[in-house]
Amino acid sequence: MRLIASAAEMRAIPRSKEFRNGAVSFWYRELGLPKRRAALPGDADYDVCIVGAGYTGLWTAYYLKKEQPDLRIAILEREFAGFGASGRNGGWLSAEFAGSRERYAKEHGKGAVIALQRAMMATVDEVITVAKDEGIDADIVKGGMRIVATNHAQKARLLQEIAYLQEWGYWPEDYYLLEPDYEPMLRVDGAVAEAFSPHAARIHPAKLVRGLAAVVENLGVDIFEGTAVTELRPRKDAQRPAAVAEQGTVRADYVIRATEGFTAEIAGYRRQWLPMNSSMIVTEPLSPEVWKRIGWEGHEVLGDAAHAYIYAQRTADGRIAIGGRGVPYRFGSGHDTNGATQPQAIAELWRALARLFPAASEAPVVHAWSGVLGVPRDWCPSVYLDRTSGLGWAGGYVGSGVATSNLAGRTLRDLVLERNTDLTRLPWVGHRARDWEPEPLRWIGTHLVYGLYRGADRREASRTLETSTLAELATKLAGR
Numbered sequence: 001m002r003l004i005a006s007a008a009e010m011r012a013i014p015r016s017k018e019f020r021n022g023a024v025s026f027w028y029r030e031l032g033l034p035k036r037r038a039a040l041p042g043d044a045d046y047d048v049c050i051v052g053a054g055y056t057g058l059w060t061a062y063y064l065k066k067e068q069p070d071l072r073i074a075i076l077e078r079e080f081a082g083f084g085a086s087g088r089n090g091g092w093l094s095a096e097f098a099g100s101r102e103r104y105a106k107e108h109g110k111g112a113v114i115a116l117q118r119a120m121m122a123t124v125d126e127v128i129t130v131a132k133d134e135g136i137d138a139d140i141v142k143g144g145m146r147i148v149a150t151n152h153a154q155k156a157r158l159l160q161e162i163a164y165l166q167e168w169g170y171w172p173e174d175y176y177l178l179e180p181d182y183e184p185m186l187r188v189d190g191a192v193a194e195a196f197s198p199h200a201a202r203i204h205p206a207k208l209v210r211g212l213a214a215v216v217e218n219l220g221v222d223i224f225e226g227t228a229v230t231e232l233r234p235r236k237d238a239q240r241p242a243a244v245a246e247q248g249t250v251r252a253d254y255v256i257r258a259t260e261g262f263t264a265e266i267a268g269y270r271r272q273w274l275p276m277n278s279s280m281i282v283t284e285p286l287s288p289e290v291w292k293r294i295g296w297e298g299h300e301v302l303g304d305a306a307h308a309y310i311y312a313q314r315t316a317d318g319r320i321a322i323g324g325r326g327v328p329y330r331f332g333s334g335h336d337t338n339g340a341t342q343p344q345a346i347a348e349l350w351r352a353l354a355r356l357f358p359a360a361s362e363a364p365v366v367h368a369w370s371g372v373l374g375v376p377r378d379w380c381p382s383v384y385l386d387r388t389s390g391l392g393w394a395g396g397y398v399g400s401g402v403a404t405s406n407l408a409g410r411t412l413r414d415l416v417l418e419r420n421t422d423l424t425r426l427p428w429v430g431h432r433a434r435d436w437e438p439e440p441l442r443w444i445g446t447h448l449v450y451g452l453y454r455g456a457d458r459r460e461a462s463r464t465l466e467t468s469t470l471a472e473l474a475t476k477l478a479g480r
Contacts, residue, residue: 009347010343013346013347013365019364019366019367021346021368021369022338022341023367023369024083025087025339025367025371026280026321026366026367027091027206030204034082036226037080038226040245043249044249044251046250046252047073047252047253048064048071048254049075049076049242049252050075050258051243051258052076052077052258053081053223054081054083054260054405055208055401055405056394056395056408056409057256058081058086058213058409059406059410060412061216062215062216064413064417065219065220066219074221074222074250075216076224076245077225077226078262079226081209081213081223082205082206085260085371086205086208086209087210088280089205089401090280090301091202091205091321092202092402093124093127093128094124094201094403095123096145096400097117097404098380098398098400098404099381099428099431100480104428104431105427109427113169113427115425116428117165117170119426120407124403127201131211134211135211136212139204140201140203141201141316142198143200143298143299144196145199145300145303147195148193148356149191149305150188150191150192150305151190151461151463152465153460154192155192157305158195158305162176162195170197174197175195175196176197177196178193178196182196185295186296187295188356189355190355190356200301205402224247227245227246228245228246229244229245230246230265231243231244231266231267232244232255232266232267232268234388234389234391235390241253241389241390255391256385256394257392258393259374260395262335271437272436273376273396273436274436275334275372275375276329276374276446277325277327277370278324278371280323280369281321281349282315282321283353283363283365283366284365286319286363290359290360293359294359299313304356307456308325308450308453308454310352320353320360322349323349324345324349325450326341326344327342327344327345328447329443329446329447331439331440335371335372336370336372339370339371340370341368345368349368350365373397373399374395374398375396377435377479378433378434380431381394381396381397381404382395383408383411383412383429383430383431394408396433411429448474449477449478452470456471
């Protein structure tokens with residue numbers, strides 16, 4: 001992606017008269033921004049304090065409170081529940097797991113990694129079941145996941161990925177190549193191969209997080225919004241661990257950090273997880289005639305096999321929402337202002353939409369937005385609880401956090417309650433990665449890696465039959 005989108009490129013994008021950039025996300029534009037809950041009124045004492053009211057923090061509180069209703073739990077949130085990636089993501093509830101299987105297996109064995117993958121598959125159904133049982137209407141349709149290859153290099157890589165994943169916990173019925181006449185049809189222009197997994201569902205991200213927050217609050221969890229935590233203090237002698245905010249200090253037996261892409265804003269954590277930027281656009285509702293040409297009756301979530309990949313869904317009201325990495329990283333671990341994304345990200349996503357779905361290329365774009373997700377230095381998510389310090393965390397999901405955060409919440413429940421379970425024995429529990437390099441090295445490195453990936457995609461689009469060496473170099477540089 002070029003660093004600057006020209007005025008002519010922006011004019012070429014059909015935009016609605018109601019087009020907006022930012023305002024958190026289109027998902028909240030539909031719902032309206034929530035009324036803020038009260039801030040922390042002052043110093044307080046709880047059994048468990050959770051920092052961050054996104055999926056991870058809310059799921060952790062939910063499972064703890066359901067298991068032990070007398071626990072006193074507080075959640076501290078800088079903005080409002082679901083302000084971050086939980087209310088901005090692409091709406092993929094999938095069994096995808098971002099970490100290196102080999103890296104986890106080196107410490108815990110291959111069987112443990114397979115168990116983790118099977119747990120991820122079960123987690124998709126767990127989220128759907130909880131949403132149904134708790135009366136959360138999040139537009140959930142379990143239509144599976146399709147990954148398309150649009151050139152022969154991508155096809156070769158897709159076939160390799162299927163074979164690889166079937167060695168690491170996917171059975172043949174869990175991820176496989178589709179026959180050309182597979183029904184229901186989804187017509188992606190230029191597709192030369194498609195793979196399918198049934199372990200995925202489309203969701204409305206903000207409806208899920210808003211509903212979950214309401215359920216957690218009704219269970220008796222205190223959610224304090226407008227409360228920015230600036231410091232986490234470990235247990236010291238008789239002093240319990242604490243979360244420090246301007247409004248006061250909350251002490252608890254355990255303090256859990258669930259801040260994902262915003263982790264760098266807490267003192268001492270600037271280099272732990274890199275805040276990776278991801279951007280999205282969404283169209284106005286498409287006409288029945290356009291949908292007839294595209295298909296997509298199954299409401300599968302859709303991705304491609306490019307290195308700088310896209311992710312997309314057909315929304316409940318008949319739009320196409322499509323996302324990608326955009327400008328991947330802002331200097332100094334910065335992030336967007338209220339969800340606004342850069343013009344070049346909008347232009348790139350619209351070109352991807354028009355390329356994959358020419359029938360929708362004239363549909364006006366009604367909204368664009370962005371958010372940040374957490375990326376550890378080794379690209380491996382983790383769940384961690386240190387009983388000595390009383391501090392714990394979960395995250396680093398590298399963009400696959402909708403389901404993974406639920407698995408993390410259940411795992412943190414067992415860790416906090418000091419239970420030895422199948423979940424606490426999974427190989428991502430206790431994993432730690434080294435810090436990211438200081439600036440300007442991480443800015444240079446991140447942009448170099450994604451520049452190489454995009455260069456590889458351009459080469460592969462010009463009839464290259466194998467994965468470009470640029471992508472292989474990028475992967476080595478990234479340390480994935």
